[in-house]
Amino acid sequence: MQGWPLIPWLAAKTSKVRIGMSITDTPYRAPAVLAAELATTDHLCGGRLNVGVGAGWMPEEFEAASAANTFRRRHAHVRETLEIMQGIWTNDLFEYHGEFADFEPCGFGAKPVQKPHPPIFFSGLKDPKRSASRIAKYNLSGWIGIQDTPAELQQWRAAIQGELDQLDSPRSMDDLEISSMIWFTITDEEVDQTDNGKASNLLVGTAQQITDMLKRYQEAGLTMPMLWPPFADVPVSKTLDDLKRLKEEIMPKVEAG
Numbered sequence: 001m002q003g004w005p006l007i008p009w010l011a012a013k014t015s016k017v018r019i020g021m022s023i024t025d026t027p028y029r030a031p032a033v034l035a036a037e038l039a040t041t042d043h044l045c046g047g048r049l050n051v052g053v054g055a056g057w058m059p060e061e062f063e064a065a066s067a068a069n070t071f072r073r074r075h076a077h078v079r080e081t082l083e084i085m086q087g088i089w090t091n092d093l094f095e096y097h098g099e100f101a102d103f104e105p106c107g108f109g110a111k112p113v114q115k116p117h118p119p120i121f122f123s124g125l126k127d128p129k130r131s132a133s134r135i136a137k138y139n140l141s142g143w144i145g146i147q148d149t150p151a152e153l154q155q156w157r158a159a160i161q162g163e164l165d166q167l168d169s170p171r172s173m174d175d176l177e178i179s180s181m182i183w184f185t186i187t188d189e190e191v192d193q194t195d196n197g198k199a200s201n202l203l204v205g206t207a208q209q210i211t212d213m214l215k216r217y218q219e220a221g222l223t224m225p226m227l228w229p230p231f232a233d234v235p236v237s238k239t240l241d242d243l244k245r246l247k248e249e250i251m252p253k254v255e256a257g
Helices: 003-013 031-044 059-064 068-090 128-138 150-166 207-220 236-256
Strands: 051-054 094-097 102-106 120-123 142-146 177-186 203-205 224-228
Touching: 003 031, 031 068, 051 068, 059 068, 068 094, 068 128, 120 128, 128 150, 142 150, 150 177, 150 207, 177 207, 177 236, 203 207, 207 236
Parallel strands: 051 120, 120 142, 142 177, 177 203, 177 224
Antiparallel strands: 094 102
């Protein structure tokens, strides 16, 4: 299922949890329309929306989305989208004249509930220089990776902080939510969790293995793990049970240190 059609449904079904998509590839969407839709969504969920944006990476996906001509300029599209979103969310009238959007002063409906706007997370795609530039210029709230090991997270944090220092930015990695999208399943038998198995096994293992790994992530600076259910061979009921065990059994041990 597509993510954004599900978000308003989740908004209606929940009252406390923050909601959003991990990454929205901006080249597949018109920036101003996306900004207006996200503002509406923030109203529907009562100010609980997180916004994650990225550039995408797969040429075939760009072709399927009728955006093949944007692939080589996809990072520029993200920059323009960030500027347009923030401009629309913080001004009654806004105009923009860029490569992918060009419009005169106009209004875009309701502003987000969250002020000045919902927190924006950026997919760094292992590019410390670009990540630091976006964090500094657009005052982003967080960085999102995928299947990062604890050691890799430490490396990315240090590398991005080094680039922020080079920019003489007041922003610090300690101020950001650091996230990584990681597959998650509790097993009865222990699983190989060495780096060689990281394509699928970082948070796949027994409850004790997952507890130990989450402690390592915590020490490495991961503040917001995004846990993905496996895409095959695991029933939804199993995933829901695992999430309940995570909350009630595993996280208290992780938080206790």
